Amino acid sequence: MLAIEGLSKHFGGVQAVHRVDLQVRGNEILGLIGPNGSGKSTIVNVVTGVFPPTEGRVRLRDRDITGWQPHRVLAAGMGRTFQSIRLFGGLTVWQNLWVAQKAKSWLAVDRASMKKIEATLEFCRLRDKKDELARNLGFGEQRRLELARVLAAEPDLLLLDEPAAGMNAAEIEDLRDRILALKQRGKTVVLIEHHMELVMGIAERVAVLNFGVKIAEGPPAAVQDDERVREAYLGHRR
């Protein structure tokens, strides 16, 4: 579904990401983990068009989307959420979804779009909040709205950038169920997360970054036992 080939991103003299290769298969949940500053969010920003890569290619379903603008990347089928919540605070919950959804009309609301928005709100348990301004929602609700908003755009591939950040145990359990439900609906999910229990519990494969370089990739159990991964998280053994 998504192929990242030799991707590098340098900011001045800083190598945020260096020659990373990564394949995401259709309808899988891939965990992308790594210590702070390892380049996870930079990869998300580059593949979704926020920054152009310094080198390397990004292909989505065999289409070269390298350097495409973000709105074109989403139209091609790849959407994302943000590490720090970036909702349209002055718009209502419903309007946040209305902006994102694929609709033909820029003026009126058609019946099909309305039904899709309602279904997405239901899926994210936000139906009773639809007329509230996004900025007035609680933290957990804002996180759910971020997910609902990108789902409204109907992407096949979702990049979830630390969706569990700041959530309590019950909310993380709820998020876990929602991600698994997305997989059941045929979506492909890349989960960029620090919460190891969540990632190792639902990801089919895990890729690990450290200092902008991919150091391991494979099934969760194998990655957990990888010496380089232990070193990255725990430091060198003396």
Added chain:
Amino acid sequence: MVDFLQALVDGVMLGATYSLLGLGFTLIFGVLRRLNLAFGPTILVGIYAGSHVGLAWPGALWAVVAATVVAAILCGIYVERCSFRALARQAPVVSMISTFAVWMQLQELVSLFEASRTMPYPSPAWLPALTVGPILLRSDALLMWSGATAIMLALFVLLYRTRFGTAVRAVADSSEAAALMGVNVSIIGAAAFLLASTVGGLAGVLIAQSQQQVTPYFGLWATVKGLTAMLLGGAGSLPGAVAGGVILGVVETQTLWHFGGQWRDLASFALLFLVIALSPRARSEPTL
């Protein structure tokens, strides 16, 4: 008391056109986060075009209106291409200085080609004045107020009741998030510019028919009034720009009635200074 009420009514009517100018500024500033100082001069060119059409075809008011609005839109496109699209990756202050240069270009062009400098602008002379008790409602002022109110209502329906308007407000809220949610930010920015130019052109029609003439200094006047209305309303808030325009109009007419015309602009600028100095809202991030 009658003087106060008369000045209040005149102020509200005049303020409605200031609100339109403020809305034009706010649309551009809210979406692009950049000030367009050439907003007034684009309206100036529109009014001069309308004036020429009015002289060529006396009585053809719709042609005058169309010429004014179309010329203002064309100038708006010129400003957007020169000072915004071409400089999109530069700092906002670069765009602002560029719009100042375009302002001077447009003003000098008008001065160069208009030997008489002051041009007449047609007015619908058949409209009657109204009196409500002791208050006189001049026909040109009534037209200004009703026209501005109708345009504002249409603009608010477009911005608050359509997906296009919701996208405009989303871009004003966070252009990066909007782009990642599938909104073509460049197109929305250009559309906001076009919309602002249209509103500016219509505001120009309403103001010029009331003043019945135009000079090359109209551009400066319109920029100052629109910018003041926007800043009074909180720099980036559409309802705020409407309120700011009305407040500016009322302050001006009250000053005119009670202290004389020479104090009119001084009072409004003093008010602007106070609002900027004392209100954190006037210095806040735009939220359409």
